[in-house]
Amino acid sequence: MKLPVYMDNHATTRMDPRVFDAMKPYFTEIFGNSASRNHSFGWEAEEATEKSRKQIAELIGATPKEIVFTSGATESNNLALKGIAEMYAERGNHIITQVIEHKAVLDTCKRLEKEGVRVTYLPVRQDGLIDLDQLRDAITDKTILISIMYANNEIGVVQPVKEIAKIAKEKGVLFHSDAVQAIGKIPVNVAGDGIDVMSLTAHKLYGPKGVGALYVRRRNPRVQITAQMDGGGHERGMRSGTLNVPGIVGLGAACEIARQEMPEESKRLQFLRDKLKNRLTSELDEVYINGSMEHRLPHNLNISFAYVEGESLLMGINDIAVSSGSACTSATLEPSYVLKALGAGDDLAHSSIRFGIGRFNTEEEVDYVANKVIDVVKKLRELSPLYEMAKEGVDLSKVVWAAH
Numbered sequence: 339m340k341l342p343v344y345m346d347n348h349a350t351t352r353m354d355p356r357v358f359d360a361m362k363p364y365f366t367e368i369f370g371n372s373a374s375r376n377h378s379f380g381w382e383a384e385e386a387t388e389k390s391r392k393q394i395a396e397l398i399g400a401t402p403k404e405i406v407f408t409s410g411a412t413e414s415n416n417l418a419l420k421g422i423a424e425m426y427a428e429r430g431n432h433i434i435t436q437v438i439e440h441k442a443v444l445d446t447c448k449r450l451e452k453e454g455v456r457v458t459y460l461p462v463r464q465d466g467l468i469d470l471d472q473l474r475d476a477i478t479d480k481t482i483l484i485s486i487m488y489a490n491n492e493i494g495v496v497q498p499v500k501e502i503a504k505i506a507k508e509k510g511v512l513f514h515s516d517a518v519q520a521i522g523k524i525p526v527n528v529a530g531d532g533i534d535v536m537s538l539t540a541h542k543l544y545g546p547k548g549v550g551a552l553y554v555r556r557r558n559p560r561v562q563i564t565a566q567m568d569g570g571g572h573e574r575g576m577r578s579g580t581l582n583v584p585g586i587v588g589l590g591a592a593c594e595i596a597r598q599e600m601p602e603e604s605k606r607l608q609f610l611r612d613k614l615k616n617r618l619t620s621e622l623d624e625v626y627i628n629g630s631m632e633h634r635l636p637h638n639l640n641i642s643f644a645y646v647e648g649e650s651l652l653m654g655i656n657d658i659a660v661s662s663g664s665a666c667t668s669a670t671l672e673p674s675y676v677l678k679a680l681g682a683g684d685d686l687a688h689s690s691i692r693f694g695i696g697r698f699n700t701e702e703e704v705d706y707v708a709n710k711v712i713d714v715v716k717k718l719r720e721l722s723p724l725y726e727m728a729k730e731g732v733d734l735s736k737v738v739w740a741a742h
């Protein structure tokens with residue numbers, strides 16, 4: 339086994355070598371511009387991008403013409419929200435989303451608010467799911483769009499997408515879903531699920547970084563989107579710019595592999611995830627799983643370790659690549675807004691770890707991670723007076739602390 343162990347597959351995934359092989363010829367041999375209509379270089383490039391469109395469509399139950407290529411899900415989310423807000427401005431100016439969306443949705447909404455769009459941010463329950471009655475109540479005759487992610491990138495919680503789509507349809511409101519984390523991990527089908535617009539990205543799916551797509555429904559209803567970039571009118575006028583042919587080939591190949599291997603792969607990942615979960619929860623006390631275990635991606639585990647300091651924990655397991663609920667990148671060391679939205683206190687949010695198990699993780703690695711985390715948490719707790727006191731039955735909430 340090689341160290342460090344990569345177990346941060348919600349942040350990005352290693353490219354599958356088969357995807358890389360599919361991409362290779364499109365850098366130096368088949369290098370044409372897919373918009374060149376007058377020669378075989380262009381035709382070959384176009385053939386490759388159309389094949390990819392088909393592969394993506396097949397994975398998500400769409401038709402190839404409904405796929406718009408982008409630079410990734412951040413762009414797809416921007417294009418969906420801004421493009422719909424602009425196109426449907428005459429019909430209404432209200433968007434409904436939720437507090438635990440990815441920043442690519444939340445920050446886009448903030449921008450739209452500055453431009454006069456009204457945004458409702460639905461709270462989530464302690465299990466991380468939205469309340470469908472609250473969603474229904476939030477809809478007004480000015481509502482044009484509901485944007486709720488398929489599965490969350492921190493806690494892996496899967497939202498009731500079909501029910502959301504049903505409510506949206508009843509009220510004549512469009513439904514966009516950021517499905518980045520769900521695609522290739524659980525069955526996602528825009529027809530069966532009733533999704534109108536959907537964002538995806540290759541690099542969370544063992545494909546290359548910097549390429550993604552937006553699914554835009556063409557029938558029932560036909561969704562229209564105002565382009566956010568002006569140029570050559572590529573992608574049926576919705577997204578100008580010469581297509582990233584090798585990247586698009588990679589996205590298509592990644593989708594094809596996912597379609598064929600997802601049923602077995604997800605079972606394997608869930609087995610590994612459950613093994614990790616069972617060991618951590620049985621060999622340690624005072625650990626808390628964040629978010630619903632029932633409505634959850636098979637490869638996600640997000641867990642808080644009480645009475646240990648998040649920083650020390652991460653330092654102790656520094657040969658394991660994972661994410662924590664502490665956003666250490668910010669100067670203020672803000673705890674995760676997702677965990678806070680579930681009602682977690684700052685301490686438990688700071689001492690949380692997100693494990694994202696992926697295609698290239700082995701059972702040996704999972705065992706190593708379990709051993710290491712258990713060992714480090716136990717050692718840190720031996721040094722923790724708070725843990726001692728809690729074990730002795732002291733009610734810590736009643737302790738009056740002296741000022742430092």
Ligand SMILES: *Cc1c(COP(=O)(O)O)cnc(C)c1O
Pocket residue numbers: 348349409410411412413440442487489490491516518519539540542548549550
């Ligand atoms: C990673 C991620 C994104 C951003 O995708 P990029 O392709 O990196 O721009 C958006 N939404 C979710 C849920 C993600 O996990």
